[in-house]
Amino acid sequence: MKIAVIGAGFTGCLLANFLDSPDIEVSIFEKSRGCGGRASTKQTDWGQCDLGASIVHAQKADFIDFMQGLCDQKLASKWPKNIFVSQHNTLTNQTLENFISEKVHYVFNSKMNAVCRHWIKNTKLYTNNLISQIRYVDDKGWQLKSNEVWHAEWFDKVVLTAPWPQTQVIIEQSELQMILPESSQSWTSCWSIGIKLEHPEKLDIPDIDLVYLKAQSIQMLIRDSAKPLRPLPLESTGHSEIWVAQLDNKLSDELGKQGKEKAVSVATEGICELFNIPEKSVSNIYAHYWGFAKPGDDQKSLGILSQQKRGLYVGGDWSFGASIESAFEAALTISHSIITDE
Ligand SMILES: Cc1cc2nc3c(=O)[nH]c(=O)nc-3n(C[C@H](O)[C@H](O)[C@H](O)COP(=O)(O)OP(=O)(O)OC[C@H]3O[C@@H](n4cnc5c(N)ncnc54)[C@H](O)[C@@H]3O)c2cc1C
8 A cells, every 4th residue: 555644744754653564655745854844953053952842741641651662762761850830920030940740751862853764764755845736536546746746656545744724725725625624723833942052060050951931932941952862062162052942922923934033032031031141151043933833722623634435634733732742643543544444
């Protein structure tokens, strides 16, 4: 059986992993240069940082078991030990409280998207392939239009895993006559900023790796270079470390893609204020804007959509939530449907 998967994010790569068998040939079509999607890592000339998903929160037993299996294979680790939260609405003179969570926290070793390569080792990956349309022809199957040209190959089944707003465009362009969910889903953006600090040993930064900030311009700060098996920051004359600041989603929507300068100043001023450190400690910055970061907090999950008879499946993290755990659930549900034909 030949299956085409659109999107090499966690849903697409996990799906290829779950379907990996001698009878199934999976091909993934990805619009960007590599795999990982919204859990991608940026390699800069001064070091790397996870600018998308930064940690994995695992809640359900099957996902905790799955993550534990990856820890046993040395592909993931439990991290961080302590999570802090700030409930105040100002960054100065903060008392950070320990955050007690019923979820188990993990990260992938070396970089967040490294595990995707592992999952798709037996899969054909076509990068720089933006799929704009798909079509079904009786007795032949599915065909994909990539970069405005119909791909020569035919597939028995096709799975769309891009963020819902992008998937919806493909469905509409393809005139699939699929029953779409009654409620639409509106998505929110996120500015994610990698920040390199020089000589942190002189700065008296508290022993903290992750802080959630409630109702502030930064929603999360993470000591990225302290994650397991991260390479040392490059071009350092002495000690240095890399932090990632994720700005509040509402603020990111207001700033938009053009608001890079403001986003960078919010992030740098914020980290310096929170830890009471001088701005000259910041030596390098990289900013990335995620236009479709996640469905808004009050949005309903859309579930998996399908045209089972023709072998068309549609799903992603948005089917069950807005996290790596929900991407896992989507991949598991679709693979089960394909394998059992139910
Ligand atoms: C800033 C940020 C921080 C986050 N933090 C966390 C966190 O700490 N923990 C957590 O669990 N989750 C977090 N998330 C959410 C997490 O990243 C996602 O839930 C997960 O990565 C979704 O995976 P996916 O495969 O469903 O979608 P995606 O990762 O979006 O993958 C879809 C893929 O499809 C590709 N694509 C899109 N359109 C096309 C097309 N037309 N043709 C071909 N390819 C296409 C995209 O390039 C992408 O690679 C965060 C997200 C962001 C943006």
